[in-house]
Amino acid sequence: MSKQDLSGKVAVVTGASRGAGKGIAVALGSHGATVYVTGRTVNEGDADLPGTVAHTAELVTAAGGQGIAAVCDHADDGQVADLFDRVRSEQGGLDILVNNATFLHDQLIEPGPFWEKPLDMTRVFDVGIRSGYVASWYAAPLLVARGGGLVVFTSSFGARCYMHGPAYGAQKVSVDKFAADMAVDFKPHNVATASIWMGMLQTDRTRRVMAREPEKYAGFWEIAETPEFTGHIISALYNDPKRAERSGQTVVGAELAQEYGITEADGRVPPSHREMLGAPVQAHPAVVQ
Template sequence: MSLQENRVVVVTGASRGAGKGIALALGGLGATVYVTGRTINEGDADLPGTVAATADEISRRGGNGIAVVCDHGDDRQVQALFARVEREQGRLDILVNNALLVPEGLVDHGPFWQKPLALQDILNVGMRSSYVASYYAAPLLVKNGEGLVVNTSSFGGRCYMHGPAYGAGKAAVDKMAHDMAVDFKPYNVAVISLWMGLLKTERTQRVFDAEPELYADMEAGAESPEFSGLVIDALAKDPQRMQRSGKIWVGAELGSEYGVVDINGKQPPSHRSMLGDPTSYNPAVIE
């Protein structure tokens, strides 16, 4: 079956960045999208963007954007989020686990012990929050008889990227997708991990703008945050998507397979040759 009509979607961490782009792409295709985040007012965060602004833009694009202020470090708020979705919609078709706490010092040079200990907070809102959101979303997805869960991830799950805290978080959500797929398989719910490339987000754009000549080539090859949303849409429409469940997929490669191009009309490059192949897991199941 194809998850095409009247979709109900939850995208976590969608005030800005990848989550915002994914939410806008899916909302622009007519979905009802619940967008979560902690930023209520412009200026509350160092970077621009609020959950309300994302929801409003979805509605302007023809979808139904619903802003939910939610701290994904608080399990009770996450439980309330999905209770609201059930109460208002009675269903859930797609969950995108994207919420991520990006701590200060993440991209600083040097070994992990010379960086703030708070870097491990990324294992709470990032790794753990993906588990919790999936936990509370599961009954709604199972009730549908079909569904899709996407964990946004990166090549950092396979290579050294920003240090062990970041790498552990990405490797964990990759493995989580594999293992959750085993549990969800009887219910026709697919679970994948999506490796995104360098994204042209508010954060990276700030870096590009600071030194445009230095980063010109990187900016030219960067993906828009909406590209991942278009790839997720194509996957949701694929009647054979269960065959992709439990695996890690490079967004650029999956887009190429489905004939999905970025909003600039270009096909983003895969970084597999430079950063490594997606992790392969043993098919053994021990309960």
């Protein structure tokens, strides 16, 4: 995997106490970025899975970047405003925003129709959809001030196929459309956007799910992506001379990684699930003001 230099660049990764956000933040740090790590978990044990914003920030620094813990509840617009005020004050601008924060209900993957699941499954519309819009709204002036930048939404094949029910699917479709439409507004300012479909991830949450039904998930861990994988893709995309031409697209992360020559640390090439789960749908080029 080629080194993609992010020295002197500033990134915000939302929802990075653990999981995908944690891995993305650490990977950006390995390329030299200063990374603001956001999340709600301050103390180990506050959540039912391991991870805190401070620990992720420490890992970012250990990887070669500068990790900055930023406790933030993305359901609270005031806290989000304070976050980006802090970035402006301390850094003067922003180069990369990764909208990863989302609400994952404990019963998300339970079988059954949506009406038999708790109504608060819809909290993903607040932290998952609205939160990505709000963070982008506050980040936009900082990105524009830099004269270029990148906004990424983490998404999945659930935008195309039935996956975990309609609430989850609606969230993924929404962020894909955010990437497409924000690209139009950002284009005059040389800020690019992308929505990246991740595959199954090697996270503590996934490990817990697989432990409950090992037969069902046999062989999945071996082909799953590490959380850092998407971070390396984001770094390469930011450094791509054709970044502006790609703006607004929804992409399969594993496919973009192959194009950039990115592999896992052990040399493994995670597969695309396009044939099994569907392909991204790109927005029509028409612009109606």
